[in-house]
Amino acid sequence: MTKHLWSGRFAEAPDADVFGFQSSFAFDRRLFEDDVTGSLAWVEALAAAGVLSAEDATAMAAALDEILETGRRDPTFVAGTDEDVHAFVERQLVARVGEAGKRLHTGRSRNDQVSVDLRLYVRRVALDLQGQLRGVISALVEQAGSSGGTLMPAYTHLRRAQPILVAHFFLAHAEALRRDDARFDHVRDEADAMPLGSGAIAGSSYAIDTAGLAARLGFSRVVANSLDATADRDFVASFLHACALTMVHLSRIAEDLIIFSSEEFGFFELADAVTTGSSLMPQKKNPDPLELVRGKSGRAIGRLTGWLASMKGLPSGYNKDLQEDKEALFDAEDTVRGSAAAVAAVISSLSVAGARTQAAASGLLLATEVADYLVSRGMAFRDAHALVGRIVRDLLASDRDFESLSMAEWRVFSDLFEEDVAARVTARAAVEARQTPQSTNPTAVAEALSGLTAWLRDARADRDAG
Numbered sequence: 510m511t512k513h514l515w516s517g518r519f520a521e522a523p524d525a526d527v528f529g530f531q532s533s534f535a536f537d538r539r540l541f542e543d544d545v546t547g548s549l550a551w552v553e554a555l556a557a558a559g560v561l562s563a564e565d566a567t568a569m570a571a572a573l574d575e576i577l578e579t580g581r582r583d584p585t586f587v588a589g590t591d592e593d594v595h596a597f598v599e600r601q602l603v604a605r606v607g608e609a610g611k612r613l614h615t616g617r618s619r620n621d622q623v624s625v626d627l628r629l630y631v632r633r634v635a636l637d638l639q640g641q642l643r644g645v646i647s648a649l650v651e652q653a654g655s656s657g658g659t660l661m662p663a664y665t666h667l668r669r670a671q672p673i674l675v676a677h678f679f680l681a682h683a684e685a686l687r688r689d690d691a692r693f694d695h696v697r698d699e700a701d702a703m704p705l706g707s708g709a710i711a712g713s714s715y716a717i718d719t720a721g722l723a724a725r726l727g728f729s730r731v732v733a734n735s736l737d738a739t740a741d742r743d744f745v746a747s748f749l750h751a752c753a754l755t756m757v758h759l760s761r762i763a764e765d766l767i768i769f770s771s772e773e774f775g776f777f778e779l780a781d782a783v784t785t786g787s788s789l790m791p792q793k794k795n796p797d798p799l800e801l802v803r804g805k806s807g808r809a810i811g812r813l814t815g816w817l818a819s820m821k822g823l824p825s826g827y828n829k830d831l832q833e834d835k836e837a838l839f840d841a842e843d844t845v846r847g848s849a850a851a852v853a854a855v856i857s858s859l860s861v862a863g864a865r866t867q868a869a870a871s872g873l874l875l876a877t878e879v880a881d882y883l884v885s886r887g888m889a890f891r892d893a894h895a896l897v898g899r900i901v902r903d904l905l906a907s908d909r910d911f912e913s914l915s916m917a918e919w920r921v922f923s924d925l926f927e928e929d930v931a932a933r934v935t936a937r938a939a940v941e942a943r944q945t946p947q948s949t950n951p952t953a954v955a956e957a958l959s960g961l962t963a964w965l966r967d968a969r970a971d972r973d974a975g
């Protein structure tokens with residue numbers, strides 16, 4: 510009969526189907542590297558505490574190094590009928606060093622072990638996803654940079670609202686992703702607490718130097734309470750939240766690009782390489798990758814809500830329900846990784862149809878400029894709003910716009926209108942009239958662009974240094 514880590518207690522072998530159902534090796538093999546890393550540090554800590562002889566510790570560390578190398582070189586090595594990745598690594602160790610390998614789990618439980626594995630994993634992966642996010646931000650920043658002074662309409666309620674710079678549109682999406690990047694910083698900080706020494710629930714009875722172990726594994730602190738630590742997966746929930754919100758943002762980018770590249774808008778042209786055709790309609794060029802990103806946002810949100818539901822109402826201490834964290838985590842990670850790469854590729858290869866965006870940025874969406882003009886001549890804004898509303902009604906009835914009004918016609922509405930009204934009521938004048946730093950004023954946008962460019966540069970430097 511196969512020996513499990515806990516077989517001694519049982520007179521009967523486990524039911525094969527039920528064992529398969531509760532076993533996690535099929536997916537937690539993804540924690541392999543972190544599991545070995547954690548065990549290497551644990552061997553050193555046991556030796557320092559006088560629990561392992563120096564000789565045993567050296568042999569075990571060498572074997573663990575070899576196991577790690579073998580698994581890195583050949584991922585198919587990480588396989589077998591083991592219950593989980595922890596059992597796999599221990600079996601490999603015992604196969605190499607015999608008796609000494611059986612001492613590895615002294616003072617440790619899979620409860621604090623899986624926690625350290627997961628924390629190491631989340632910290633690595635969050636950093637990696639931040640790199641992916643910066644790829645999208647950098648594509649947005651490049652489009653913003655190359656769109657220069659090109660104008661487009663901005664929409665509220667998906668109705669033309671006011672003219673903006675195309676750059677302002679791209680940078681708006683970049684800002685949302687920059688918040689996601691900060692959210693992943695927070696996730697890494699939350700995962701940054703070393704749980705070994707918690708044992709199964711009550712702590713370890715060996716004099717483990719937990720601070721030294723934390724430093725050795727790159728953690729800045731040690732968890733505060735073993736009972737809390739062995740059941741704490743808040744950092745997983747935070748990771749899933751950061752992924753879900755990132756996907757919400759990517760889905761909004763996707764939706765904007767889908768709409769604005771449609772025949773009806775024609776503002777952007779998507780590259781052939783990132784679109785797909787129809788099996789029936791020869792003329793079609795479909796934004797499938799963007800639609801998939803939009804669809805996958807539902808999946809990421811589901812992973813978060815599903816995980817919160819699994820955690821809710823658990824009794825304190827470790828419960829096997831917690832094993833559900835892994836598939837949620839891995840799936841959310843894969844979803845963000847794939848989606849960010851697709852969105853970055855679509856953005857960097859799209860072209861802006863400036864003539865179309867600019868044409869759509871004029872017309873009645875300049876109504877606010879007319880009202881502001883009257884305000885600058887002393888009229889109260891509410892009265893100006895009402896008067897311009899009447900002008901708009903007239904213009905709509907005769908299918909005209911502000912630009913077609915003669916001076917005499919302007920003055921029929923109000924004698925506050927002077928010759929300069931024509932120059933003030935243009936899309937270009939509208940963006941230039943904006944005065945606040947977060948506005949679409951070209952100087953403000955140029956500053957925002959250089960701010961983001963510097964941020965990307967610093968982030969890259971930090972990453973290279975770290």
Ligand code: ARG
Pocket residue numbers: 533537593619620623827829831832833835
């Ligand atoms: N596969 C388990 C998990 O992912 C590892 C911890 C098992 N601990 C236990 N007491 N059964 O949560």
